[in-house]
């Protein structure tokens with residue numbers, strides 16, 4: 001069974017989704033402050049890993065656990081929800097179907113407990 005990542009066309013499409021998702025996140029005043037001290041390159045890596053994870057792509061991540069990485073950020077459920085919403089909108093923008101979007105969002109949901117209130 002192919003992953004959603006492959007179905008969408010792999011890295012090339014992912015790069016486009018990342019750019020779009022990134023614009024949505026940074027335009028959102030409820031979450032953009034989290035990234036104000038984040039350098040652009042790191043930001044892009046973050047979004048790329050985020051999207052690749054959601055789509056079942058290759059795991060290129062070698063850093064700390066999600067709990068560790070988001071420690072001290074005090075991310076609230078509403079922040080997490082906003083990020084999930086931007087992911088949904090970015091995928092929809094590129095014509096991803098409802099079922100595939102639901103699958104991607106389910107995957108992201110599995111990390112909620114590790115990421116909020118840390």
Ligand code: HEM
Nearest residue numbers: 031034035038045046049050053069075079080083108111
């Ligand atoms: C399932 C959801 C998420 C995943 C898979 C994820 C993934 C990651 C990864 C892999 C990194 C490390 C980046 C690196 O060092 O290369 C990171 C850092 C970060 N994440 Fe997330 N993240 C998620 C949700 C969130 C949310 C909801 C927020 C805030 C609203 C957030 C804000 C940040 C920030 C500010 C950093 C640090 C960037 C820096 O070092 O300056 N993340 N995330």
